[in-house]
Amino acid sequence: TSPIRLRDYRPPAWSVEAIELEIDLGIDSTEVSSRLTLRSDASQPTPLRLDGEGLELLAIALDGRKLEAQDYHYGQSVLEIHGARDGSVLETRVRVQPAANTTLEGLYLSGSREHGFLLTQCEAEGFRHISFFPDRPDVLARYTVTLRADRERFPVLLAGGNPAGSGDLPDGRHWARFVDPHPKPSYLFALVAGRLQNIQRNYLTADGRQVQLVIWSEANVIDSCHYALDALERSMRWDERSYGRSFDLDVFHVVATHDFNMGAMENKGLNIFNAKYLLADPDTSTDDEYRAVEAVVAHEYFHNWTGNRVTCRDWFQLSLKEGLTVFREQQFSADMNSAPLKRIEDVALLRRTQFPEDAGPLAHPVRPAEYREINNFYTATVYEKGSELVRMVAGRLGQEGFRRGMDLYFQRHDGHAATIEDFLAALGDANHIDLTAYLAWYSQAGTPHLHAKGEYDATRQEYTLTLSQLTRPTPGDAEKKPLPIPVKLSLFNRAGQMLPLQLNGEAQGDSVEKVIVLGRPTQRFVFKQVPSAPVPSLLRGFSAPVVLEYDYSPDELALLLAHDVDGFNRWEAGQQLAMLAFDTLRDGDDSTACKAWCNALAALFTHDAMDDALLADLLTPPGEIEFADRQSEVDPARIHAQRETMQLRLAERIGIDALLARYRALAAHVGEPQLDAMSQAGRRLKRRVLELLALVDAEQAYVLAARQYDMASGMTDRLAALSLLVRRCAPQAASALAHFRERYAGNPLALDKWFNVQAQVPGEPALAVVKNLESDPAFTLKNPNRARSLLGAFASTNPSGFHRADGAAYPFVAERLVQLDALNPQIAARLATAFNGWQRLEPQRRSAARQALEALVQREGLSPNLSEIVGNVLQ
Ligand code: HT7
Numbered sequence: 001t002s003p004i005r006l007r008d009y010r011p012p013a014w015s016v017e018a019i020e021l022e023i024d025l026g027i028d029s030t031e032v033s034s035r036l037t038l039r040s041d042a043s044q045p046t047p048l049r050l051d052g053e054g055l056e057l058l059a060i061a062l063d064g065r066k067l068e069a070q071d072y073h074y075g076q077s078v079l080e081i082h083g084a085r086d087g088s089v090l091e092t093r094v095r096v097q098p099a100a101n102t103t104l105e106g107l108y109l110s111g112s113r114e115h116g117f118l119l120t121q122c123e124a125e126g127f128r129h130i131s132f133f134p135d136r137p138d139v140l141a142r143y144t145v146t147l148r149a150d151r152e153r154f155p156v157l158l159a160g161g162n163p164a165g166s167g168d169l170p171d172g173r174h175w176a177r178f179v180d181p182h183p184k185p186s187y188l189f190a191l192v193a194g195r196l197q198n199i200q201r202n203y204l205t206a207d208g209r210q211v212q213l214v215i216w217s218e219a220n221v222i223d224s225c226h227y228a229l230d231a232l233e234r235s236m237r238w239d240e241r242s243y244g245r246s247f248d249l250d251v252f253h254v255v256a257t258h259d260f261n262m263g264a265m266e267n268k269g270l271n272i273f274n275a276k277y278l279l280a281d282p283d284t285s286t287d288d289e290y291r292a293v294e295a296v297v298a299h300e301y302f303h304n305w306t307g308n309r310v311t312c313r314d315w316f317q318l319s320l321k322e323g324l325t326v327f328r329e330q331q332f333s334a335d336m337n338s339a340p341l342k343r344i345e346d347v348a349l350l351r352r353t354q355f356p357e358d359a360g361p362l363a364h365p366v367r368p369a370e371y372r373e374i375n376n377f378y379t380a381t382v383y384e385k386g387s388e389l390v391r392m393v394a395g396r397l398g399q400e401g402f403r404r405g406m407d408l409y410f411q412r413h414d415g416h417a418a419t420i421e422d423f424l425a426a427l428g429d430a431n432h433i434d435l436t437a438y439l440a441w442y443s444q445a446g447t448p449h450l451h452a453k454g455e456y457d458a459t460r461q462e463y464t465l466t467l468s469q470l471t472r473p474t475p476g477d478a479e480k481k482p483l484p485i486p487v488k489l490s491l492f493n494r495a496g497q498m499l500p501l502q503l504n505g506e507a508q509g510d511s512v513e514k515v516i517v518l519g520r521p522t523q524r525f526v527f528k529q530v531p532s533a534p535v536p537s538l539l540r541g542f543s544a545p546v547v548l549e550y551d552y553s554p555d556e557l558a559l560l561l562a563h564d565v566d567g568f569n570r571w572e573a574g575q576q577l578a579m580l581a582f583d584t585l586r587d588g589d590d591s592t593a594c595k596a597w598c599n600a601l602a603a604l605f606t607h608d609a610m611d612d613a614l615l616a617d618l619l620t621p622p623g624e625i626e627f628a629d630r631q632s633e634v635d636p637a638r639i640h641a642q643r644e645t646m647q648l649r650l651a652e653r654i655g656i657d658a659l660l661a662r663y664r665a666l667a668a669h670v671g672e673p674q675l676d677a678m679s680q681a682g683r684r685l686k687r688r689v690l691e692l693l694a695l696v697d698a699e700q701a702y703v704l705a706a707r708q709y710d711m712a713s714g715m716t717d718r719l720a721a722l723s724l725l726v727r728r729c730a731p732q733a734a735s736a737l738a739h740f741r742e743r744y745a746g747n748p749l750a751l752d753k754w755f756n757v758q759a760q761v762p763g764e765p766a767l768a769v770v771k772n773l774e775s776d777p778a779f780t781l782k783n784p785n786r787a788r789s790l791l792g793a794f795a796s797t798n799p800s801g802f803h804r805a806d807g808a809a810y811p812f813v814a815e816r817l818v819q820l821d822a823l824n825p826q827i828a829a830r831l832a833t834a835f836n837g838w839q840r841l842e843p844q845r846r847s848a849a850r851q852a853l854e855a856l857v858q859r860e861g862l863s864p865n866l867s868e869i870v871g872n873v874l875q
């Protein structure tokens, strides 16, 4: 297939003013009747063409007249109709087969035939699997939906919009109608039907609307929905306070399913969630998962304005809603929890997922210029880097300016489909600033490298910072433009105090933090009245998504690690020092950098009264993927071993006694697990301390871990202990695993963790472990969470396990991709991205990976989704 290109965009020749759907639901066969009121654009005289895929056409009529075979043509996923005019009404009736649909796109069955329920997933192009329609985001229509089904089998019938009647039908059937007053694109349509329970609460919006908030799930987990309901209410209040945006329907439904391709979906008035991001209870969920539930609930809710009320003109603009909504969620989570910890978590995620994407054959701009399979573009670049771009612009405008800009954006585009240009124009116009320079960030792939060099002139008391930028070529884009890079900075003296900043040409002030913007390839910034050679704290709060290159000495990094008041940069100094330590570590002999890293952290460990969670993060070196990202030839086994050695040095430097004492103090807090920040922080540090202890006194640490496992009152402590025992192949691991397997046999989300933990066993043993787990009766490729918990965890998050020296894991995973592809192409394609970066592996692994990929791409009958990813990865 040829690619779809941004430059070919044309407004729709045909749009739909209103759609009336009548859906007779059944598990094996569902009939969908639709009535479209059409509008045509007089300037584009083309026949009416509607998208429709895999639909069995049962009836078709135009303006009340049944169409004959010569009046229309249905082939190649398009229904073409002759004779339609502006104002025409098209009626179609089609049959679809939900139970046979394993792709989890369109209308499908979640769970078993006997007990499961029916639901839809329409983003990006799922609606065409349900009914004929111009399935593109710039066609916004008013929806009236009537659902009909057997009352006993489907007692609950839901669709997006306000309820508009319900009642009984003959033969034990019933109906329910929903009218959505807000025009919406087809990707936001949703329905749910089945036996579900709910919890609910009334909510009064800031603009005076009574809204019923209802969370639905299968009966056995309804008690685990309370945390999500609280999180929803917090999100709604926050959006009212921070952006002046209120909810706009009488009822807001949220539904949990175990069968879902992604995290959740923001369908108008009927959000659907992967149960992993909705259910939360202390026995099943870790602290991190509680925060993830809060974040995803907020993200989907925030889409109601950024995505739904203002939607995307086309899928190239995907980051308009996703980058912006990720940013809004990050602001919300920072407000609800610890802001520096949230920033650390988000930047670590960006570096782990987006930086490698941007540095390899899958690199693409935040707004791609072309795509083949849109589902392959729900990437870390569109989401995470997209959010960083919004953050840069928001930083440029300041809090009030950004709010002014967002108000204008909503005012101009409410009820319409917009572009990234529209977004930047609204933000700029509201503040009389030209933001068009930021557009280059959206159209250019690759992570810029920001090189910084400082020179101090003692006689003039001047400090000159020279900044330059370089973005390496990415596939198909060799020439890179300079980008506007905001660099937030402070200067520290050698006693660890921040110095007042006075840029050449500016009046003297007392501000100790500034943002300078590098707009050209190279620029010099001269600071006056600097009394001594400073240590710069650069890119504070990670003010731009770049790789900073500054030739810090270990002592300078140690100084920032000890004194920087920007929590993020304090952590960052530790990460940079760990990178230096890693690069200079020699067998049996500590480098200066490694000693500096260990000394600085040991000092913080014993003396500093810092937050336990920040300390836990400081004590954690960058991950194996981040280390690999900086190397031109990657040997994952060596990286794993070297990272272990560094941590061993750190544990030795802190000492067994100090580790043990800290662990005991942290473990003394017993009782029901509390969710407050301090309790969570304590558990986070306890886990880290135990991991370090295991390096210097394995036997004692394993005994403590086994006891922690047995005594744990919540999943955070239990899983931390289990994970330590399993990853280190401790003698106590087998019995803990057996216990966990049995205790959580009926809890799919907990069982996912059981698979996941074992898929993380480092090194050569991992492959056998994974193969063995495939024969567990609970393992299935049909459920995305389960497939991800074993194969995804192994291939994407266990580099030393997946990249075995003999390359045996590559054909194994390739074979699973083929099997998965036959069931669910979206999930197969996503999993295949684990091969990204194979070109930089050392020669033996590289050739094994290439062989597996070349064999894979030649397999007959691969989906367009998987072929595209494998083809691109191979380039
Ligand atoms: N907007 C959604 C993205 C999405 C999706 C969700 C579920 C299944 C398939 C999907 N394809 C795309 C989720 C979000 O970003 O909020």
Ligand code: ZN
Residues within 6 Å of the ligand: 299, 303, 321, 322, 325
């Ligand atoms: Zn989203």
